Amino acid sequence: MNIQIRGIHKVFANFPALDGVNLDIESGELIALLGPSGSGKTTLLRTIAGLEFPDEGAILFGGEDIANRPVRERGVGFVFQHYALFKHMTVAENIAFGLDVRKDRPSKEAIRKRVNELLELVQLSGLDKRYPTQLSGGQRQRVALARALAIEPKVLLLDEPFGALDAKVRKDLRRWLRELHDKTGYTTIFVTHDQEEALELADRVVVMNRGRIEQVGNNQQVYEQPATPFVFDFLGSVNILPGEVKNRELRFDGSDDVWDSESQETGLVDIYVRPHDLQIVDSQAPGLDATVTLVQRAGALIRISATLATSGERIELELSHLDTLARSRQPGDAIRVAPITFGLFPRAPHRRPTTLPDVVPNAPAENRERAR
Numbered sequence: 001m002n003i004q005i006r007g008i009h010k011v012f013a014n015f016p017a018l019d020g021v022n023l024d025i026e027s028g029e030l031i032a033l034l035g036p037s038g039s040g041k042t043t044l045l046r047t048i049a050g051l052e053f054p055d056e057g058a059i060l061f062g063g064e065d066i067a068n069r070p071v072r073e074r075g076v077g078f079v080f081q082h083y084a085l086f087k088h089m090t091v092a093e094n095i096a097f098g099l100d101v102r103k104d105r106p107s108k109e110a111i112r113k114r115v116n117e118l119l120e121l122v123q124l125s126g127l128d129k130r131y132p133t134q135l136s137g138g139q140r141q142r143v144a145l146a147r148a149l150a151i152e153p154k155v156l157l158l159d160e161p162f163g164a165l166d167a168k169v170r171k172d173l174r175r176w177l178r179e180l181h182d183k184t185g186y187t188t189i190f191v192t193h194d195q196e197e198a199l200e201l202a203d204r205v206v207v208m209n210r211g212r213i214e215q216v217g218n219n220q221q222v223y224e225q226p227a228t229p230f231v232f233d234f235l236g237s238v239n240i241l242p243g244e245v246k247n248r249e250l251r252f253d254g255s256d257d258v259w260d261s262e263s264q265e266t267g268l269v270d271i272y273v274r275p276h277d278l279q280i281v282d283s284q285a286p287g288l289d290a291t292v293t294l295v296q297r298a299g300a301l302i303r304i305s306a307t308l309a310t311s312g313e314r315i316e317l318e319l320s321h322l323d324t325l326a327r328s329r330q331p332g333d334a335i336r337v338a339p340i341t342f343g344l345f346p347r348a349p350h351r352r353p354t355t356l357p358d359v360v361p362n363a364p365a366e367n368r369e370r371a372r
């Protein structure tokens with residue numbers, strides 16, 4: 001079932017939770033809605049489900065406007081942000097719920113068969129007589145999913161389905177959800193504020209901010225060609241340095257060297273460079289002079305913090321342990337640094353804070369990975 005979302009506005013007590021949202025979703029796609037807290041992800045999902053009504057705009061399922069269709073008739077399976085299984089019902093009764101309340105209720109035998117199939121699909125065979133309190137968090141999430149799948153939804157909507165779980169379980173369930181999606185082929189929209197989860201799992205990622213869509217693209221597009229400073233920032237750490245573009249040539253403030261710029265930008269710019277898109281170059285090559293302040297080795301990665309000679313600004317590099325110009329660096333060393341790729345945006349009126357992780361020497365790698 002393809003879904004078209006056209007010009008959706010939704011205001012809660014003067015607050016625009018959705019501010020002109022347009023999105024086309026193809027049949028069978030797995031789409032991630034990614035954005036910070038309060039950006040409108042749940043509101044958009046609830047609007048698609050029919051649990052919330054837009055002030056303006058339309059939602060079409062397979063070309064048909066569903067504004068006047070009650071939730072029950074939309075054929076959506078929904079897993080809520082804070083999963084709620086019926087506590088007084090067994091796992092089997094929870095899964096059967098959507099079928100039991102149907103007008104055209106299948107026979108007892110048919111329901112039992114379907115429940116068993118679903119239990120197998122979510123890998124919980126044999127747990128049908130348990131109650132929700134007798135399950136782990138991850139098992140409960142899978143029961144919630146099975147319950148949503150029971151009605152054979154045309155559209156599956158998942159609001160942070162793995163939000164409450166620890167990192168390891170999340171990773172397992174993530175892989176499992178992708179396989180499940182490929183098996184069932186349901187059009188699926190899931191909400192997350194975890195960048196890695198969105199990039200790894202989804203066919204396309206919809207990046208939301210303040211009730212608007214900033215960018216829609218596959219993982220490579222949103223990560224490697226972020227359309228806005230917000231997307232650049234939200235999807236990973238980044239060095240932000242001042243510069244200027246003239247005649248399609250970029251110059252960093254305080255440097256005479258120039259880099260070709262394919263961007264349309266001209267005038268004063270902010271240059272966005274990810275730590276792994278900076279390299280150490282020969283002292284004669286075009287680049288920026290800097291002094292190393294900190295070196296961290298984490299497996300195959302060398303993280304170097306340095307201050308620029310021109311501005312004293314802190315920059316962060318992420319290099320391979322195989323990089324001969326990087327591997328023997330010590331604090332105090334003079335280095336020359338050049339970008340491999342970068343994004344250019346008009347210079348912000350107020351200095352944007354860079355979003356480099358705080359560097360903690362010798363902290364375990366997993367603590368540093370997402371220090372933001």
Ligand SMILES: Nc1ncnc2c1ncn2[C@@H]1O[C@H](COP(=O)(O)OP(=O)(O)OP(=O)(O)O)[C@@H](O)[C@H]1O
Binds near residue numbers: 015016017035038043
């Ligand atoms: N029923 C409501 N009444 C008033 N304001 C609401 C209501 N529902 C949502 N909002 C507001 O709308 C904005 C968007 O909320 P929404 O729940 O869609 O965000 P979200 O992206 O899902 O955030 P989170 O990641 O925290 O779940 C928030 O500022 C929220 O406070």
Ligand SMILES: [Mg+2]
Binds near residue numbers: 041043081159
């Ligand atoms: Mg939410």
